[in-house]
Amino acid sequence: MVNKFKNYINNKVKIKYIFLFIILAILGHSYVLFRYFKDGVIFTGPNDGIEQMLPIQMYLYEHWTSGSFFYSTDLGLGGDMFMDFAYYFSTNILFIINVILIWLGSFIFNFNTEQMIFWAQNAIFISIVKSFLIMTFTFLLFKKLGLNHISSIVMSFLFAVSPIYFRFTVYWPFFSDVFMLLPLLILSIERFLKDKKIGLVIIVVAITFINNFYFAYYQLLTGLIYFLYRFIFTHKDDIVPRIQQLTLLIIASVLGLGSSLFVFFHSAHSFIGNNREVYQGRIPLLSDFTKHDNIFYDNYLFVVLFITIQALLTFKLYKHYYYRLFSIFTIMLIVFSFIPYVDSVFNGFSAPQKRWHYLLTFFSSGLIGFYVYYFKTIPLKHYILTTLPTFVVIFASYFITKDYVIWIWMVPILFISGLLVLTLNVTRKLPIIIYALLILLLSFLVSKEHSKNQIYHDDHERRANDFYIQASTFDSGLQRKHISKLKNQTDDDERIGWRVLTQDNTPMYQHFKGMSLYSSIFDGQLNQYLFSDVKVNLQDESLSRYSNMQGRSNLYSLWSTKYIMKKSYQKETPANFKIKSDDGKYQILENEEMLPAVKVTNQYFDKKQISNPLDLEHAMIKGVSTSDSSKEYAQLNKTQNLLNQIKITERDANYNNNTLTVPNNGDGITINIPKKVASKYEDMYLMMHLERKLPQSNFTIQINDYENNRLFEDSKYRMNQDDLLYRIPVPKDGKIFIGLTNGKYNLKLQGLYGENYNALKQADKRKQYTYLEENGKIDIHLKAHHKGTAVINIPYRNGMRAKVDGEKTPVQKVNHIMTAVDVDKQDKHIELSYTPPYFKTMIIISILFIGLSIIFTRKVNRKP
Template structure:
């Protein structure tokens, strides 16, 4: 019987998971609706899964030059999948079956289909662990499975899975962690909790924090308010839970450390916007009807008002936790606490789903003991909430008609005397609750997750279209890839898809990730003021059509849609396919340069001089300046600036722009205009009022800036604009209506003489083998080699086999001293402290085994 049960329960969990996903499976088969959001899902999740799989199966685990401009993808993608256990299980299975079935894992379409299988598997495991937990707190099989189904197959599970698939891993690890706590408190078994802590901290450092808070709250509540099932004294609980937690974290060191490191070395401005005490009570705050994230079933409200059942410890515990969490959902402060006291994020609401689902399971288990009068009273609050919500929120939901059917069937169960008939109706009631929950998630996903603005893009046809990854794009990029060498890059992305290089497999110049190295943030937004068209702290892309930077980072080819005009100077058209144009850089800078010229970073302030210094030599934080740079002239006092459709409140400090639009006109004298190919316009622009997204349009370069309190704002308002020398001698600055802090700091001309004077001083070959990058020198000289391999701590160089220190130069490049006799320089990367972290994880495993074997508990029951 036990053997049959071990098979039967997981099968039931799988069938329930399939039932919960049936709506999505049907839509996929019917019209190709994918199981991922067209925003972050297609822009981040699927490209990253594809990218990491391609790296891992080749035995490459840490650094790559095609990770944006280059970097440590193992560390930077720890927030996503690089340490994710579910992902590892997935790719091992994919790799195995791909040996026989040829899945075409290099296409996003495969990973879009794969999302269905992963979610069904993941939710099955989550249902199973939840079932085991609910059984541990004394629910019977039916009620435990019902509670598990309601928790996992919930609105928030599908919201998480569709948009950020790794978010929904919490549905596995929360019940596993709580199961570990209960096993210890009730049975003195410690292994489950240690395993749970280790897995949680390995899987995702960010949600480890969520679980830390949730586990601590749960443990403290269970420690203070004990049950008759507890067998371990309070003080002993604290000693061992702290010990087990530390051991679990030590085991996770190899993965958890790099997740934390990625977070700490990322650079984001602190969230300065005020956090109100309460959210306005609108549709998004109503968690009982059509909330965009979580929907509390009306049965949970009935359960809360069924006071007769409060004689059970766990019923009372879950009821109180549900009430507290539901109340806390209305205050953004708690959202901020769970998000590390940063910008409020409602990612902890899965806890509401967990406790309300568990409460419903307990309610159904003892349902037949409820007096009719109390039942009738208990249905009133929930019914009123739903009716008022239905009237106030103008969205029709079909499940509102199932609700009275469940109420009537429930009343009939309590009224009927015949045991067989009562049992039959009781079973019908449970079946109706399953269908009711299924319809709740179906309607929620149709109205909220797949709303009309998203539904058209959430299709397989969208993935294969020109707005994402078309055959024509693949054909053009493959042609260009055949031309580039290992040391050259392609500047191309599909519209705003900054992770295009990940899924079209080339060395690009863009990346979209919530976390990447802070040095790149500084380089883009502070050091070189590369002003992206779409402001975002999570992205970087291209070089703002600045020819100097494109050449310094070895952009050899550039591909643009035929209508796009943001082409850097010194790029010539070499191919026109009607829809797309390909350009070649005619003034490249050699990938390998050896120089003895240094410019200290403190001695060069203007952006154009920084570019010239990087071309002439190496900008360094450590070395003194040893060559003279002809500084670019600020032309500000030679141009005329006038307001148009706007007025200065304070000259060159504060500007009021009138509707419908206005700004500034900068007139450049003809004699100056003829001298330069481009102009660099340096300004401070910061909107004061209103609080809104706004646009700064400089000679048709439309720069979209985020509203003042946006979580994704860069907070860099010193902006640079590259302007092609205008035919009409005018630079037009258009602004969205509003009041701005605006100061024009400078205008500089660029004639590209520095770029034209670059000579290939050494002969070399470069080979990128993923795990190592090799520079073979046919000729060399004494000096410092500088290469546009993005510097990271942990990067090592071997000069003719001898280990040599790599230093940072030109803000983010790598430099190595060489001599005239140097033949080869090999670059390798290992994350810092890697061997130490491996050792710590092994020590953790040994400590766990010793602790479980030799450390005994007191055999005294807690009273």
């Protein structure tokens, strides 16, 4: 009976704290909710947020609920959504649960998941849920560390509604998952050292590696550093001997990693295969120490509450083990925040990225929690002395920057409140509760002010709102009407070239098979093909995007682009496309030289002998480019280089020995093409090597009507591609003008080639097959054809399988990126399917490790 009563009381306490954390999570988001319901400002950033995060979430939901989990040809030009989006949401546990709940709820509430506004609203809901979970896990940790309920609640709230949490969640919501995983990781270490319970370590390691491989690296570094501290400086309650600590934690970590391999292996594989250039920029020793580096006032990234200064200076409390631990880590991380190389270390020794600062928020918030816990033991004189530097830092920051923040008045209020707590000498809890509540108010005001100044800035309010994401600048009803009509006129294997302004993920949220993608991670083979092999030159240089085919008719046809839709004012029109309709806002162009998505050919060209992108286009049109030495190669007529037939003149610039000096923006050189040469062609293809010399800056290359924006040399997003190709409609005056931003350049013209599209016009355009893509499988039924290689214009991926008339057949990579299978004359049916490489093997290994983990846990856990 007594036990039942105790359980009843414990359950009531648990429910009480659940409701408390729900209320605190909602209150912490009150400014977010206020701005949304009052002004329609959404809790998602205007760049990565609405251009990447929301479209990818919508895309995954639609494909998962329709039974497609891996390969899809509408992921840009085609890709594996499981591997390619592992960096984002495809392995994100909270998002997967969210998808399941939305799918179940849609049967009752009829959610409109096809509209972006739904996912914007969902982002607010998920953030509140996440904040609740962060507070719950952090509360459990600090109770384990010996804090009372009040101090644990303070620390939990400070961490869960910190400025950096909101920044992460607004721009990259999967980043803020680490706020849940960090306290769980440290809780698992503490639980092991004090109770010899190892199971939570294995679970946390496995969940971390499953949820996001990128932040698994952050967790690995953090867990290692934290454990090393605990290993060197033991706590009086630790019961596991040092040698056992090392042995058991290493085994547990390996078991956790092994249990996660069914996901982690593929996530890591996708990242390694991304084929990004190595960062070559210079990393300074120290930050510039501008006002934006002031982490105690109005930093753009995060704010360390000023109470941290008081806590760090209260040396009397360093005698307490965890107070000392959190002080040391806070000091160390404060110093690290001014060393850009640390940013690089946390980013895998690549470009410096400020993504680890949630650690400083965690340890400084924890320090404040301990400060509140031991507050009544602080001598009054010591308290006053430690407050003075706080006043100096905060008010000096105000007078120097003139940036007013609403929470500045909390400095004297908290000082007086603390003074009263220490002076009144009251034994009751009420004064310290009031002091704790004031700290919660301070935390809320800091986050609210940071959100107002650093997140809800002018650009956010202008573009990240419920009107914008339903307007023509992002996703309008008229656009969807046009796309719906075009979709009805295209088959499964045909594409539509369209994106709203620079929204490369337009196909995801307007639900059509396009040819653009905006993602930090996509297959490196595709990157190699687009930017190195065929040298598509994006209008705006970026490692994370690909969009149109630069107006190159051959490439549009090779990828079965039937229609192009564009704004009526946009000039670029590929050759061989005719205007189908123009309503004054949008122009629809139809491809007159459409190539089939599947062709059977027996004409082979040696991949190694083709170095010119235009020659490669011709080879892909006439037959297939391959490295299969068992094939009999045909001879390809090389395109003539016209450089020796042109004349170069300077235009208010100096060009000598491949060095071009441009005094004013827009100056450069002119290529003069003889009329008898120009009259033979529709387009010219200009190839050149261009490097900007010091000083570094972004710059623009203007090639007649085509404006190409290039990034400065040390940019994190630069492609390091200096061999550039430009397609130029043959100018009537025979002049190609190269204009540049003022500066000095290394410019070498590599080639000028004419294109009359004879190869494309003479190609066989008959569609002698039927094509159906469903649930990740592609069924192709061939009609009349000869023996040869069936080339399918979808990107090849390791893990593709093929059956020809029911018989397994090897899948080949041809044309640098496309998929192919050999067929005989009598073959009729090709079935393509895909699973990630070693998928079943990794599942078996993970099951084995899970079994070993259960056995290991039962053996290690100390008996009561």
